Amino acid sequence: MNFRVDIEMTPEELRRALGLPDVASLQQEMIAKVREQMEAGAEGYDPLTLLKPYLNNGIGSMEAFQKLLFSMMNQYGSSKRDTD
Template sequence: MKITFDIDATPQELRTFFGLPDIEPLQNEMLELIKKNMAMGTEGFDPATLMKPFLPETITAMQKTFWQAMLGQKPMDSDQAE
């Protein structure tokens, strides 16, 4: 049996429905900083370096964190992880 749902909702409505945080202010702040640095021609400017403090060590860790949050599980300590 296959069931299909068509949901007519904006991304913001879905984030609110799933209880995800509103990160629009952070996104706007980061975009303004990136635009400013790019306009100034800052040598060695790297957006990935700018975001590093906000992201887990690896993408895999970030994915695990998202899945745990979606499943309502408590995040694992680093010594409990693989």
């Protein structure tokens, strides 16, 4: 037996439904800082060092999310093979 559910929602609605934070203001702030540094023409400027404090916290969460999705796909695939 198969069920199919189609849900139409905007990315904003999906973000809220999943409980993800609104990072639009953070993104704008980061872009403004990068633009400021680029306009200043800082010698030896490395954008990664500017973004590193923000990225360190988010990467672990993204890896955990990817592992969760991967385990869900593996479970679905193994249960599918068992029923066939």
